[in-house]
Amino acid sequence: MPAEPKPVPLLLISDTKGNREFLLDKELYIIGRDSKCDIRLVSPFVSRHHATLVRFQEANGASYYRIVDGDLRGQPSTNGILINGRKLTSHKLKNEDEIVFAPNVMIVYYGLERGDEMECKKLVAS
Numbered sequence: 001m002p003a004e005p006k007p008v009p010l011l012l013i014s015d016t017k018g019n020r021e022f023l024l025d026k027e028l029y030i031i032g033r034d035s036k037c038d039i040r041l042v043s044p045f046v047s048r049h050h051a052t053l054v055r056f057q058e059a060n061g062a063s064y065y066r067i068v069d070g071d072l073r074g075q076p077s078t079n080g081i082l083i084n085g086r087k088l089t090s091h092k093l094k095n096e097d098e099i100v101f102a103p104n105v106m107i108v109y110y111g112l113e114r115g116d117e118m119e120c121k122k123l124v125a126s
Contacts, residue, residue, distance in 0.1 A: 009065060009093075012108040017042040024065060029053040031067075031101075032077075045102030047077035053093075065093045065109070077101075 009024040022039055029038040034048040041050065052068045069089045070076035076089065082100040083091045091097070093109045100106045 010110045011039070012110065013039070013041070014107075015042045015046075015105040024053070024055070027055045030071070031107075039107075041101055041105050043102045043105045045079060046105055047079070049075070050077040050101055051081055051099075064111075067091055067093055067099060 011022040011024065013020050013022055026038070030049055030052055031037060031039040031041060032048050032050040033041055033043065033046040037049065039053075047070075049071045051070065052072055053065050054068065054072075055063050055065050057063050067081065067083070067090065069081050079102060080087050080089075082088075084098055093111070095109070095111045097109045098106060099109065
């Protein structure tokens with residue numbers, strides 16, 4: 001019997017640089033405009049270290065990502081983050097969550113199954 005497909009979390013990023021995708025496979029990502037960030041957002045309205053993505057493991061073996069405003073030392077970003085239209089400081093990401101960092105700067109999170117990447121590539125192209 002073939003193994004169940006593993007989720008492949010994917011971010012669709014839209015900023016002043018354009019649209020691009022980013023596959024998530026690490027435990028921790030720093031998001032911001034600083035060139036040292038793991039996920040760099042291009043906009044003067046984005047903080048140097050705007051948010052942090054952290055992967056957590058559930059008891060059943062499944063994993064999920066949580067986004068936290070600012071850095072892990074408790075320093076929030078200047079403008080905060082809107083998740084699905086609500087200003088939040090932390091959120092467990094679910095499929096198709098929209099995270100807005102600044103005007104014209106947003107990320108859409110997809111918790112995908114293998115093989116669904118092509119569908120997302122179509123979304124990025126549109």
